[in-house]
Amino acid sequence: ARRVASLPHALVDNIPEQLGSDGSKLVQYARWVKERIQALAGADYRPTIHLDAHGALGQIFDNNLGKVLGILYALESAVKPYPLRVECPVMLASREAQIDAMRTLRDYVRARGLRVQLVADEWANTLDDIRAFVDAQAADMIQIKMPDLGSVHNAVDAVLACKRGGVGAFLGGSCAETDLSARVSVHVALATRPDMVMAKPGMGVDEAVMLTQNEMGRALAEMAHRRAAQ
Known part of the structure; x- marks a missing residue:
């Protein structure tokens, strides 16, 4: 069987179907991915679950970083014990704004004691x-x-x-x-x-x-x- 270090690099680009207005559908999907790994691969396979939000978490929460932090916490809890990466959780209108938002969100993640990794893509x-x-x-x-x-x-x-x-x-x-x-x-x-x-x-x-x-x-x-x- 093929095993990769990170999966599924799923692209989240349909908010109503893939996230829902509060992000709960994405949390359900992340939990489903975890359960599929456990059912099919066994305990010795520990990939990182990687989700590409394409700025959608910021969209549903109007770029409120505190609320984005809340959904990151829910996602991390849903995929435990597997590590989690979230790519481009927010997407701002300029490189400077994107860097500032990502740096602030990363500070929030650390202050909350979360282990989710944030991945920069856009900008x-x-x-x-x-x-x-x-x-x-x-x-x-x-x-x-x-x-x-x-x-x-x-x-x-x-x-x-x-x-x-x-x-x-x-x-x-x-x-x-x-x-x-x-x-x-x-x-x-x-x-x-x-x-x-x-x-x-x-x-x-x-x-x-x-x-x-x-x-x-x-x-x-x-x-x-x-x-x-x-």
Whole structure:
């Protein structure tokens, strides 16, 4: 059976159906994911549950960070004992406002003693953006969207900037990428060692995981062969 370190990276983009007016539907979904893991995988599999809110938590609570904190608490409680990451819980109108809101929400999380990790995505598009989020300590992890960065060396620099700043690096991108860009991502990951790599392309699961893991396996096997031949 395939096992990944983080799942399902579910995109929350339909508030009435996926969240509800108070976020309760998302909490129910998170609990269902936990129960499916327990039913199908056993006690030795402990993935991080990763939800991409795409700013929706802020939408339903009019960016009231205290209320957003409340739903983060409910989500963390729903998925225990598994770790939780929530990507882009709020989405503001500028980079500066986004950084300020994410940093404040992260402070609230710490003050409340929660363990949920906040992931920056929106407004962290360029290398300069990513460095600004890192400098402000506005997230526990940043999604590094390789197509947005414009070049492979910028993606490398972004991962290294996160690592230097003590922020988790999520080497990600888009479901609309190609198999070639996905394989390039694998080699960037092997060179820079981010905390997480997105399985891509596509909106499915097995195909993207297979492509990413197979490319990583091939590269590691070739490296081992070359070392043995020296």
